[in-house]
Amino acid sequence: MSETIRTLSFDEVVDRLLRLKVPYHQNYLAMYSSWYGGIITDPALMMVPIDDHLVHRGDGIFEAFKCLNGNLYMLDRHLDRMEQSIKAPALSLPLSRETLVQTILETVRRAGAPDCLVRLFVSRGPGGFSTSPYECPSSQLYIVVTALHMPRPEKYEEGVTLLTSSIPTKSEYFAKIKSCNYLPNVLMKKEAEDAGVDFTVSLDAFGHLAEGSTENVGIVSRTGEFLVPKFHRILRGTTISRLMELVAPLVASGDLTRVEETDITPEQAYDAAEIMMFGTTFDVLPVVRYDDHVIGDGRPGPCFRKFLALMHEDMRSGRDVLTPVGR
Ligand SMILES: Cc1ncc(COP(=O)(O)O)c(C=O)c1O
Numbered sequence: 586m587s588e589t590i591r592t593l594s595f596d597e598v599v600d601r602l603l604r605l606k607v608p609y610h611q612n613y614l615a616m617y618s619s620w621y622g623g624i625i626t627d628p629a630l631m632m633v634p635i636d637d638h639l640v641h642r643g644d645g646i647f648e649a650f651k652c653l654n655g656n657l658y659m660l661d662r663h664l665d666r667m668e669q670s671i672k673a674p675a676l677s678l679p680l681s682r683e684t685l686v687q688t689i690l691e692t693v694r695r696a697g698a699p700d701c702l703v704r705l706f707v708s709r710g711p712g713g714f715s716t717s718p719y720e721c722p723s724s725q726l727y728i729v730v731t732a733l734h735m736p737r738p739e740k741y742e743e744g745v746t747l748l749t750s751s752i753p754t755k756s757e758y759f760a761k762i763k764s765c766n767y768l769p770n771v772l773m774k775k776e777a778e779d780a781g782v783d784f785t786v787s788l789d790a791f792g793h794l795a796e797g798s799t800e801n802v803g804i805v806s807r808t809g810e811f812l813v814p815k816f817h818r819i820l821r822g823t824t825i826s827r828l829m830e831l832v833a834p835l836v837a838s839g840d841l842t843r844v845e846e847t848d849i850t851p852e853q854a855y856d857a858a859e860i861m862m863f864g865t866t867f868d869v870l871p872v873v874r875y876d877d878h879v880i881g882d883g884r885p886g887p888c889f890r891k892f893l894a895l896m897h898e899d900m901r902s903g904r905d906v907l908t909p910v911g912r
Contacts, residue, residue, distance in 0.1 A: 602629040614696035617688055617728040619679050620711070624695050633727060639708030642716055643766040646670040648705045649799075649865055650823075651733055655699040656906035660686070662823045667705065670763045676707050679724045689728055690907065696730035702866065704729045706765070736867050741893070744873030744885050745783035747802075747860065749851060750776055754787045754795050757818050773798035783870070784862055789818050793848040800864035801825040802872075804849060804857040805888045809842040811835075812849055824896075825863040827905075831895040840891065851876070859886035868896045 593601075610628035617624045620634060639645035648670075650663040664682060671678060678685065693703060705728050712721030736745075752772045754760065769787075777785045777798065786802050787795040794802055794814050801822040803813040811832060813825055835841040854860055858881050860872035869892050871885035899905065 603627070605629050612732040612734075613729070614698055614701060614732065615692050615730045617692040617726070619726040624692055626695060631729065633706075633708070633725075634711045636711040636714060637708050637725060638710065638712065638716075638718065638721055639706060639725075639765055641714055642709075643764065644674065644716075644718060645706055645708035645765045646674070646676060646763055647707075647765055648763060650703050650705075651865055652693055652699070652701045652703060652730075653733075653900055656900070656903070656908050657689070657693065657703070658900055659823050659827060659905050660689070660907050661905070662827070663705075666763065666821065666823065667707065669761075671707055673758070673762050674709075674764065675718075676709065677724050678707055679726050685726070686907070688726075692728045693730055698730075698732065700733045701730050702733045704731070708765075733866070736870065740783070740867075740870055742885070744871045744883075745862065747862070747872045747875045748777065748780055748782045748785045749876055750785035750787040752776060752785075752787060754789050754818070760795075760819050761817070761821070763820060770798045784872075786875075788851070789814075791848065793850060794854060795819050796822075797862060797864070800862045800867075802854075803861050803863060804854050805841070805859040805861075805886070806853070807856065807858045809840070809858075811841050811844045811888070812847050812853075813845075814849055815846045822863055822865075824865055824868060827899065828863060828869065828892055828896065831899055832892060835891065841888070855880075857881070859888050861889055861892065869893045 613628035613631055615624055615626050616631040625631065633640055648663045648667045650660060651658055689703065708725045709718050710721040710723050710725045750773050752769050755769055773785045773787060777783065784797045784800065786797050789795045796802060796819040803811060803825060805811050829844055832841060833844060836843060854875055855878040860875055860880050862870045862872060869889060871889040873880055873883050
């Protein structure tokens with residue numbers, strides 16, 4: 586055995602990495618790494634040191650936001666949430682918010698794609714392999730820009746399916762931090778794929794609707810109330826939060842009777858006129874089946890169409906977008 590496993594030289598490793606070709610790398614467009622001190626565009630080199638506590642302890646937080654037609658949408662909201670996430674684990678951002686924004690814009694510009702997804706990680710940093718955060722001299726920042734894959738048009742036209750998750754929810758304290766401890770979220774996604782549904786939704790300790798793996802859920806009752814689960818037990822999504830603002834005028838116009846954060850039971854959701862999922866990548870999707878129940882008339886409803894149109898209009902309006910220079 587000792588004969589067959591060689592000790593590789595630095596050059597041999599670099600050479601192997603540069604020759605490594607895997608199909609999914611074509612989606613990886615650019616990465617900024619504070620550890621490397623710059624931006625790289627070769628996917629084979631997009632790596633994080635294994636002694637960064639992000640890797641072996643999940644000691645880090647992340648954010649994900651998108652760039653559409655060259656415009657970063659709701660960047661400020663995402664960075665506000667990132668600042669909230671780093672508070673509880675007492676992580677520090679290794680650069681000012683202003684420099685961070687410039688670094689994001691430059692990484693997106695180098696990615697060279699008008700539509701892309703940006704993931705930002707603030708890690709505890711390299712420093713050893715224990716759980717102690719104090720062995721890490723400095724936090725690191727990694728920004729990864731990948732191709733944006735939207736759901737197929739049928740998902741918007743025909744709707745998506747939802748199942749109640751059997752994975753226990755995170756406690757209130759951890760659910761509100763967008764940390765890199767996403768094992769429950771991973772298992773919810775696996776659960777959905779294994780069951781052949783689009784999404785699963787967890788229930789909190791009181792049996793109320795909580796959230797999806799990486800998305801929020803909301804319902805429109807038969808009396809026109811737009812109801813969303815209370816945010817003190819789940820991650821406050823930027824998409825659903827923006828939509829709650831955008832749809833507020835629909836109460837005045839009579840399209841909705843109220844917009845509210847409240848406890849929602851699965852039975853209330855089964856009986857809803859509409860159920861929707863909300864998330865950064867896809868914006869809004871209509872749920873037409875939840876567990877064994879057909880929702881509404883089994884077709885995407887009128888509120889879904891209005892909500893999606895409002896989001897698209899918001900993105901086009903340029904109210905909450907930032908454009909990388911040099912496009
Ligand atoms: C657990 C969880 N809930 C909800 C969301 C939706 O948030 P947003 O609308 O900001 O994408 C996410 C996003 O990744 C998430 O991870």
